[in-house]
Amino acid sequence: MPRSFRLPEPAMLVWVSLIAALLLLIAFPLCKLLLVSLYTRTGVFTFGNYIAAYGRARYVESLVNSLLLATETSLISVVFATPMAWAISRTNMPAKGLVWALVFGAFILPPYLGAIGWILLAGPNAGFVNVVWRWFTGATDPLVNVYTFQGLAFVMAFQSFPLIFIFVKSALDLVSSELEDAANILGAGTWKTMWKVTLPMAFPSIVGGAIIVFLETVALFGTPALIGIPARINTATTQLWQFFESPVRVEVAAAYSIPLLLITLAMVGAQRWFLHRKGFIAQTGKGGERRPIEFGAGRFVLLAWCLAIGLVSVVMPALVLLEASFARAWGRGPSLSNLTIANYRFLIFEHETALSSIWNTLWYSGASATLAAVLALLVAYIISRRLVRFAPVLGFLAMAPFVIPGIVMAIGFYAAFARPPFALYGTAAIIILAFTARFLPIAFASSSAAMSTLHPEMEEAARILGCGRLRTIARITAPLLKKSLMGGWLVVFIVATRELSAAIFLVGPNTRTMAVLLYDLSEAGNFEVVAALGFILLAITMVLVAIGMMAIGRDFMLRRT
Amino acid sequence: MIRLTKRHFLTAAGAYGIAPALAQDQALRDAALKEGELTWYSGQVQAETGEAVGKAFTQRYPGIKVNVVRSTSQVAYQRLSQDMQAGVAQCDIFSSTDYGHYNVLKRDGSLMPYRPKSADGLIAMARDPDPDNMFQILYIGLYLIAYNNQKVAPADAPKSWTDLLDPKWKGQIATGHPGYSGAVGVMGVTLSRMYGWKYFESLEKNKPQIGRSADDPVTLLNAGERTVGMGVSLAAPLLSASRGNPLTIVYPADGTLAVYSPTAIPKNAPHPNAAKLFMEFACGPEYAEVMRKFFIMPLRPEVPPPEGALPFDKIKLIGSTPAQIEDGVPEVKEQWRDTFGV
Numbered sequence A: 001m002p003r004s005f006r007l008p009e010p011a012m013l014v015w016v017s018l019i020a021a022l023l024l025l026i027a028f029p030l031c032k033l034l035l036v037s038l039y040t041r042t043g044v045f046t047f048g049n050y051i052a053a054y055g056r057a058r059y060v061e062s063l064v065n066s067l068l069l070a071t072e073t074s075l076i077s078v079v080f081a082t083p084m085a086w087a088i089s090r091t092n093m094p095a096k097g098l099v100w101a102l103v104f105g106a107f108i109l110p111p112y113l114g115a116i117g118w119i120l121l122a123g124p125n126a127g128f129v130n131v132v133w134r135w136f137t138g139a140t141d142p143l144v145n146v147y148t149f150q151g152l153a154f155v156m157a158f159q160s161f162p163l164i165f166i167f168v169k170s171a172l173d174l175v176s177s178e179l180e181d182a183a184n185i186l187g188a189g190t191w192k193t194m195w196k197v198t199l200p201m202a203f204p205s206i207v208g209g210a211i212i213v214f215l216e217t218v219a220l221f222g223t224p225a226l227i228g229i230p231a232r233i234n235t236a237t238t239q240l241w242q243f244f245e246s247p248v249r250v251e252v253a254a255a256y257s258i259p260l261l262l263i264t265l266a267m268v269g270a271q272r273w274f275l276h277r278k279g280f281i282a283q284t285g286k287g288g289e290r291r292p293i294e295f296g297a298g299r300f301v302l303l304a305w306c307l308a309i310g311l312v313s314v315v316m317p318a319l320v321l322l323e324a325s326f327a328r329a330w331g332r333g334p335s336l337s338n339l340t341i342a343n344y345r346f347l348i349f350e351h352e353t354a355l356s357s358i359w360n361t362l363w364y365s366g367a368s369a370t371l372a373a374v375l376a377l378l379v380a381y382i383i384s385r386r387l388v389r390f391a392p393v394l395g396f397l398a399m400a401p402f403v404i405p406g407i408v409m410a411i412g413f414y415a416a417f418a419r420p421p422f423a424l425y426g427t428a429a430i431i432i433l434a435f436t437a438r439f440l441p442i443a444f445a446s447s448s449a450a451m452s453t454l455h456p457e458m459e460e461a462a463r464i465l466g467c468g469r470l471r472t473i474a475r476i477t478a479p480l481l482k483k484s485l486m487g488g489w490l491v492v493f494i495v496a497t498r499e500l501s502a503a504i505f506l507v508g509p510n511t512r513t514m515a516v517l518l519y520d521l522s523e524a525g526n527f528e529v530v531a532a533l534g535f536i537l538l539a540i541t542m543v544l545v546a547i548g549m550m551a552i553g554r555d556f557m558l559r560r561t
Numbered sequence B: 001m002i003r004l005t006k007r008h009f010l011t012a013a014g015a016y017g018i019a020p021a022l023a024q025d026q027a028l029r030d031a032a033l034k035e036g037e038l039t040w041y042s043g044q045v046q047a048e049t050g051e052a053v054g055k056a057f058t059q060r061y062p063g064i065k066v067n068v069v070r071s072t073s074q075v076a077y078q079r080l081s082q083d084m085q086a087g088v089a090q091c092d093i094f095s096s097t098d099y100g101h102y103n104v105l106k107r108d109g110s111l112m113p114y115r116p117k118s119a120d121g122l123i124a125m126a127r128d129p130d131p132d133n134m135f136q137i138l139y140i141g142l143y144l145i146a147y148n149n150q151k152v153a154p155a156d157a158p159k160s161w162t163d164l165l166d167p168k169w170k171g172q173i174a175t176g177h178p179g180y181s182g183a184v185g186v187m188g189v190t191l192s193r194m195y196g197w198k199y200f201e202s203l204e205k206n207k208p209q210i211g212r213s214a215d216d217p218v219t220l221l222n223a224g225e226r227t228v229g230m231g232v233s234l235a236a237p238l239l240s241a242s243r244g245n246p247l248t249i250v251y252p253a254d255g256t257l258a259v260y261s262p263t264a265i266p267k268n269a270p271h272p273n274a275a276k277l278f279m280e281f282a283c284g285p286e287y288a289e290v291m292r293k294f295f296i297m298p299l300r301p302e303v304p305p306p307e308g309a310l311p312f313d314k315i316k317l318i319g320s321t322p323a324q325i326e327d328g329v330p331e332v333k334e335q336w337r338d339t340f341g342v
Helices: A010-038 A048-054 A057-090 A096-108 A111-122 A128-137 A149-174 A177-185 A190-219 A222-228 A236-243 A250-277 A298-325 A342-350 A354-384 A391-403 A406-417 A428-452 A457-464 A469-480 A482-497 A514-523 A527-560 B006-015 B019-035 B047-060 B073-086 B099-107 B117-121 B182-195 B198-205 B216-223 B235-242 B272-282 B285-293 B322-340
Strands: B037-042 B065-070 B093-095 B135-148 B173-175 B228-233 B247-250 B256-266
Touching (some): A010 A354, A010 A391, A048 A057, A057 A236, A057 A298, A096 A298, A096 A482, A111 A514, A149 A222, A190 A250, A190 A428, A222 A236, A236 A250, A250 A406, A342 A354, A354 A428, A354 A482, A354 A527, A457 A469, A514 A527, B037 B073, B047 B065, B047 B285, B093 B272, B216 B247, B235 B247
Antiparallel strands (some): B093 B256
C-alpha cells in the first residue's frame, strides 16, 4: 500500500473528519437501533423482539404491502417521468418552460397536501372527478376511488415521479449529440437511437431514481396514514407507529425495521452492479455538442403526455386546495360569499407559531441541504476516485438513511443525541442533523451519478500541474458539477421543507417546523387553514426555486454560447 | 392616632386569613416571574386553542412566556417519558387525554403534588380528582355524533350510538382510530362495556371509514364524502359549523362520552413556580373563557357553555373509570384491528 505511506496531504484530514461525520450521523444512530433491537428493556440479550415484530401475520402483511406499494409506485413514476425528461432534455417539444413548472409544482407540493387534494378529487362519494363522471354518464359507481391500493400507489407516484425526472434529465443533459449522430449515420432512426443509445446512457439515473422513489415510498408516513388507513391497508410505517403506542416498544420497532435495512443493502448492491456492468462515462474534457432532436407532430404527443401528468399531479390537487384555502367553509362549496382571506390572515397575523415555524423551516432546510451537499460531494468523490479502501462502506452509509422510516430515524437520533454528552434535545441542531442524515442519500445519489459521468482526466491534468487534492476538487470537480450540486441542494432543501416524520419527534418548544404545524392542523378537522398554510409553504418554496433556477439557467446559457 | 401602614393593614387582614394568601400569591408570582417561562406539553387542546391560552396567561402575568408543545396525547407522553429517561427536564405542564398516563407517572413518583387554590371554584365533577393532588382535571372532552345537514335531514339523523348500526348508514359513517386517538380508545372501551364487542362487529357491516384522530370525520363530513361522524369531539364540529360548514351535532340518547383529562406538573419541572402559577390560572375563570371561545366545555360554573352546546346537567354522560381505561384500551386496539383490519 505505497499510497497510504506517503506524507499525508491536508486532504487526509478532511477524509478522516468526513468519515467521522458519517459514522456519527449515520452509523451511530443505526448501531443504537440495532443494539436496542437485540436487548430487552432490562438489558438481557434476546431475539424476542424479532419474534414480537414478525410473529403475527398482520405485521408481516404490512411489510409486504409496503414493498409492493413501493415497487408499483417506482414503476409508475418511471413511466411518468422518463418520457418527460427525454422530451425536455433532448427534443424540440414546445412549452418546455410550462412543463418544467409543472414538474417543480408536483415536486414542491407537500405529499400531505397532495393526498388531501386527491381525497377531495377522487373520494368515491363526493370526489369532484366522480361527481362530474356521474353527472355526464349517469353512472352510480365511482370512476376512480382513491381509497384503494392502486389509488394509493398513483397518489404516491404523483408525488415522487419528479425525483426520477430530475435524475434522468440531468443525465440526458450530459449525453452529447455526437453519440446519437454516430447512431444516425450508421442508419438508426430517431426512435431506435433513443432506445439503443440515449436511454441506455441514462440508465444509471433511471435505476438510481427508481431506487430513491422506492426507498422514499417505503418510508413515507403521511400519505399511507391519510389514504391507507381508510382504505384498510396497513403499511410498514403505520405498523411501526403501532409499536410506538403506549406502552412504547422501541425495541420491537427497531427489530421490525432491521429487515428493511437489509433490503436497502440489496438495492444499493443492485445499483452498483448496474453501474459497473457497463461504462457510462459521457462527459470528458473534450467538449461535445448538444442539440435537440427535431420532431414534427410527435412533439405535440410528447407535450400532451407531459401536460396530462402535470394536470393530475399538480394542477387538479392544487386547484382544489386553493379553493379550500380561500373558503370560509369548505362544505358550502364555491361561491362568492364563501370567499375569504381569513385563513391566511389568521396564520400570518394571529397565529403565534405560524411565522416562527416558517422561519424555522427555511433555515433548517437550508442548513441541512448545504451540509448534505458538501458531505455527499466528498463521499461521491472518494468512492468514484477510489481514494480509500473502504469507500463502498461510505457509499452504503450515505445511502442507508433513506430506508429508515423517518419515525425510526428520529428515535435513533433521539437515543443517540438527546442525552448528554450531546444534549441536543429541543435544539435546532438535532433537527438539522437529522434532516442532513435523512436526505444525504438524495444529495449523494445526485453527486455520485454526476461523478460517474465525469472522467478523471481533467482532475489528473490539474494534479499533474501541481494542484493539491482539495484545490482540485474546489477548482475543477465542483465547478464541473455545479449544476448537479445545485440541483441536489435544491432537491434536499425542498424535501426538507416538507419533512414530517423525522421532525415530529424531534421538535422542541421553539423548533417547530411548518410540516409539524400542518400535521397538527390536519388532525383538527380544519383543512381550510391547512390548505392556506400549505400554500404559504408552496409560495415560499416557489420563490426560492425560481431564484435557484435563474442561477442554474444562467449557467446553462453560458455553456451553450 | 394610629398611622395605618401597609404592614398594619396586612396584619389586620391577616387576622381574617387574607394576608397569608395574598402574600403567598405574591411570592408565587415573583418566583414565577423570575423563571420567566414555562413549557406545556399538551395533547388535550388543538394548537390554536393552546396558543390562545398561552396568550391569555402572558397577558395576565406579563413577563412569563408559555411555550405550547402540541401533539397527540400518546406522542406527548412518549416525549415526556423520553425526557425523563434522558434525564432532561423540559416539561413544566403535562396534559393528556389518557388517564392511564397519570396512573403510571404517579406510581413512579414522577409528579409534583400541588393543589391550586382556584380549584375550589371548579364544578364538582372536575374538583379534586386525586386524593394526593398529583393532578387536576382541566379538560372534560365530550365525544358524540355529528352529521352533514345538507345530506341528512334532522328527522332522519341518528339519535343514539345504536342507531348507527342501522343498515341505512352503510358507507355513510366516519370515525377515528384507537391507535391514534385516546378518545376513540375510551369510546371503544365504553361502548363495548355497554353493548359488548359485537357492537363494533355490527358496525363493521356498515363499512365505516376509519381515520386517525377523533376529529378526522369532520373533514369528511364537510366535503360530503361521508355524512355521519361517530365519536367526534364537541369542539371540532361546532367550530367548523360556526364558520359556515353544514354540520349539526347530536347528543346520543344512550349517552355522550365524557373523557376526563388530567393535567399535572412533573416532579423535575424546570420552572416549578411558573407551572404552579399556570395551574392556578388554568383552574380559574379566564382559562374557562378561552376554552368556551374554542367550543370546549368550561369547567367553571360562572362561565356558560359554548354557543350551540348544552350545559353538563342537561347531558346524559357515559364513560369509563381510569382503571377500566388503563386495562381496556390495549385490548380494544387489538380487537379493533381484528374487526376492521387496520
